[in-house]
Amino acid sequence: MKTKLLLFLALAFLSLNTFAQSTATAEISSDSKLTISRFIYGQFAEHLGHGIYGGFWVDPTLPVEKQDRIRLDVVNALKKIKIPDLRWPGGCFADEYHWRDGIGPREQRPKMVNTNWGNVTDDNSFGTHEFLKLCELIGCEPYIAGNVGSGTVEEMAKWVEYLNLDGESTMARLRAQNGHPAPYKVTFWGVGNESWGCGGDMTPEFYADQYKRYAVYARNYPGARLKKIASGPNGDDYNWTEVLMKNAGWDMWGLSLHYYTVPTGNWGHKGSATSFDEKEYFNTMVSTLKMEELVTKHSAIMDKYDPEKNVALVVDEWGIWTDVEPGTNPGFLYQQNSLRDALLAATNLNIFNNHCDRVKMANLAQTINVLQSLILTDKEKMVLTPTYHVFDLYKVHQDAKFLPVKLISPDYVVDGKKIPAMSVTASQDASGKIHISLVNLDPHQSINFSTVLNGLTWSKVSGQILTSANLTDINTFQQPDKLKLANFSGAKKDGDKLVVALPAKSVVTLELY
Ligand code: AHR
8 A cells, every 4th residue: 555655656746747837927028229239149260179170171182062171061051040250260279379370372381289279280271361261151250369468469460451451551462462352351350368368367457458559550441440359357257347448448349258157167077068967957057047147247347437338248258168078189179069058058148138238249169069069070971069059049139129028937946956947038120020039947847938028019929949858968970960940839829928838948939920
């Protein structure tokens, strides 16, 4: 009898867990004049591991479709999700990169050792012209990070002149000799990278002075006004933001912020990309939600010096950083990408969209084969990661009108600690269509979500979903479509409300029209 009762209780608990549901309510309004900048969906590609070499830029003999050595399956995949910009050449690499080594006949270019990333030899075959061709093929804006750490003011000034001067000068002539008479008109310009660390180990006071000095000579040539981006804080270094805004805030388009999500919180043992339990998953999400706090607090400091919000907060490095895949070069930062990463990406994109008054650009680290990639390649094979599919789901928000959402979310609780299970972002595109993206981080409970939409007219709803059986599920070269977008039919109009049955551990984007 006792055994039967125990069995009954266990079964009841199991079915409760499987079919468990919670509720969330929201209010979406049309009351906003803000736009979600498309540059929030930007990407970052460094000379690191197989990001550039073996990722974008492949061996001439590789049997894939290419233009020069740029692989076109990769280009087409990125075009499809409309990546708006690509940041290059680093990262830490940027402050050791000397642009003149990467122009002219390739066989004559000097070789260098990439001391930041694995001490491998970089033959400089991928340089300025190759990068700008890549951007042209993708149809995205280039964002170049100049060398402050080991470079000179003259070197940076000449690079800008080489790229952007439409006139008669030695630099403009050299660019023409190298095959591009017309100026490139690059406008996004990083003045150093992580100047508090690998970019020169500077104090904020010293860097602010350096920034101004470099910025003066990085000239605005006609038709190419630079959007100068200062090297910003490391995570929660609020003093860095304070000093930079106070001393140089009036002279910058943007201030960068770098923050990575480390699953264990321990840089010595970051945690596996593919093997983790629920506790580690929960801690990963706690850590990624810190982005909300960082953006809020850095923005508040910026508000003091720039109440008009002219200076952008540019989150130009973000994403999950795990241990490398076993057996791969530790300096190459190659990691797999699971449903966990997709949920994390969507959570961060919701944060950026919802802070679009200040966050005008963000760059996921790092596009291909490095950290939280959109794409993984192995020789001629290519696979789209779960994170790629999130960017596909979210592309509808690019340059759309921001719709504020007031959300009351249920909690997701593990070991007595809780985080909000849900996050939401909404926008309206130029044709009037409303897009709402919803994330449910809870791996067990689906959420009954209902919302009113004030001042917005619609009659029909359709949607797409990304989910999978396990948080650890990944796409592999053998099974590339284990995680992919599917049609979602769990949303309906109920009176003046939108009602959604949001499955556990899922990302959904709805279109209301
Ligand atoms: O993205 C990898 C590295 O992380 C970058 O080179 C550096 O800027 C950051 O520390």
